[in-house]
Amino acid sequence: MVGITSYGAYIPRYRLNRKTIFAAMGWFNSATAGVARGEKAVANYDEDCVTMAVAAALDCLNGIARDEIGGLYLSSTTVPYLERQNAAICAAALALRVDIRTADFGASLKSGTTALISACDAVKSGDIKNFLVCAADSRQGKPGSSMEHTFGDGAAALIVGKDDVIAELKGSYSITSDIADYRRTQEERFTRGWEERWIRDEGYGKIIPEAVNGLLEKYNLEIGDFAKVVISCPVGGALNSICKKMGIESERIQDNMMNSIGDTGSSLSLMMLVAALEEAKAGDKILVVGYGNGSDALFFEVTDQIEKARDRMGIKRHLEHKEELDNYVKYLVYRDLIPVEIGIRGEEAPPIRLSLMHREGKTLTALCGSKCKVCGTPQYPKQRVCINPGCGAIDQMDDYYFYDKVGRIKSFTGDRLAFTIDPPATYGLIDFDEGGRLYLDITDCDLDSLKVGTYVKMGLRRRYADKRRGIYAYFWKAVPILEKNA
């Protein structure tokens, strides 16, 4: 049996109410009134696809040993690097083994489901036992466009394996179509679309039923066999009309989350699948349809193992943890769409030493420190001489990872002198419950909400964006959590 063995998701903390967008840009394109409903999830200034994919993967791994993972596919149409494998950055941050298969899947919005099918094939072949599939997107619509309203940010992660499967992949059917409904060239930052009515009719309206019918025919199924139908169609009208034509009642249609998250591109299908799994029960058949330059239709059957995989942030709990971004201009600054005066101090960023980052890769990307074999003190970064003033043992260290540890704020400040695109620069000393202390940036919080003793978890974030030299550097920050196990 091959299928999904674990799931996880990530939705950034900020939500932008579409009325806020319309209030700012509706004067320019009054036709966007039709899509100016609900809210969309917006990545923080220090987040991108790599950080969101890693966050979803951490939710999905949830205690599963990193050494068990034999492959990682990252699906995204908005990767930070066009040359340099983004999946490899994720694998490094997650401290996966080096003898694994990694690849970036992209370009098409259906690359999320394609990556999932490919991972299942790899597991089926027997080559790889457990495959991690991550999908994350953060697409940008031009200010004043309807895509500015509809696009949202988020990520999903799934592990595919043979043991303890919670949803077995029973089959899939794919079609390819060179339909240029949405497109973006190498030089462009913003997605372009052809006329929406044409996409609705010739795109979603034709291609999705073709894939679904192909699957039903191939496996001799009826649409009524499925307890849940996951169709990654971000246009509500198109989705309803497809379902109506195919005879899918509304209670069996998985919510496309357009009112709460938005169109998360290549990760939409997998995020919707995670949401479906959160509600699924043993025996449920789930149909998953990815759309983009064709379509992938996948057929899962949920097993009784599903109950063992409930302890996740997933979609549901992430939706509850949100903060409104009530300032459209701030959103533009976060997305680097308008220049701001960063001052001479901000311009003085020294170059990032890539050879150093490579040498200290485990330390910097996977937050690996060390634990003294003599006194048991966790410490960061890895030390040759034990930092415990009462110990001082030399070269008695084991690797020790902090990225999955919970800590508490010992001291903190909001610094208005230090340069950051989101002042004040908030940082502090973090004492970890299992020992060890780190000096860390604190993100996804309001300064006023912090106290000495506030619990934090670790989140990978974009630490430096050196546009002059084309380098993004990642490091971990402390993210406040409400309770210890959040």
Added chain:
Amino acid sequence: MGCTKFGEQWDKSSEDLIVEAYKEAAEDAGIEIKDIDAAWYASCFEEVNVGRGGIPLARALKFPNIPVTRVENFCTSGTEAIRGACYAVASGACDIALALGCEKLKDTGFGGLPDLGTGEESRFYYPNLTAPGMFAQIANAYFAKYGLSREEGKRVLARISWKSHQNGAMNPRAHLRSTPSMDIIINAPIISDPLGLFDCCGVSDGAAAAIVVPADKAKEFRPDPIYIKALQISLTPATGIGHQSWDGIHLESTRVPGVKAYEEAGIKNPREEISLMELHDCFSISELITYESLQISPIGKARKDVEDGFFDLDGKIPCQSDGGLKCFGHPIGASGIRMAYEIYKQLQGKAEPEERQLKTNPILGLTHNHGGICGSLVCSVAMFGNEL
């Protein structure tokens, strides 16, 4: 000794500052350049207009092929220069040594200090730290541990800055000479929460110099030399940042050299025996915790002494009688020597103008510096007396 005016010296180069501090010191000691056997030069941010090595000092004064050593140890750099000169003289290796510190900070184009320079690797894993940010954390931790509300805490800190402004206003060589009210200090814009503008010291250009000779020959140079009674430096090796044993407030690297300095100078009860102090008040909170670390005030209770005016110019132990880093200013490499200069003048009874001179016949002064990263700080404590 010699000391320039500190401040935004837009029209002066580091050479101008070095020569000015040297000239006053040489005249004070009655010596010439050719008399100097060796020199120690303190500067911290060499990338801002001063330059590396001993060259800036040797070049400015045209030393004739004598040893000139640059020392840099964050904010203790000036005291390190004095230490180098003292150890050389004490060892008998030379008879007359110069310690001179100079810093040109105001050519950066922005407020505050340049990047702290913690090393290429740590730049990736430390937050984008600034000096006010590190000490602001100590303030938040202090408030939390000793039960002060933010308002109460800010008021105590404001009282410390208020006192330094009162002192600085009287000093023509000080950088900042205004006398803001407590309300203005408390309500000033936040630099790093909870520290506001007036909790932070001036970032300045300036230079200061000391001529060091053997104690038993000092009176050959002038009738009222000042003697160095203790000179201690200590560095915490990042344990505060990486090990939970540090409370995030009081600095071991201050307590330890303090204890050693009292022992070296034969001090049994510092609160009773010290006449005046120049503490490293880069921020109001750092002055507060130093009162406690140096055993002047009980741990967690310096607030009472602050509110009682214990450290005011007319208090029991005046602190920052020249305005301190807060108002006299803080050209890093010069600051330790500037503090010694103020103690020197006060112990000689020659502080200028006259109304600044302590009327209590001070006999023993203490200087203190700390710098680096909180949790991995280097601290110096030096003591000076007017009797051998």
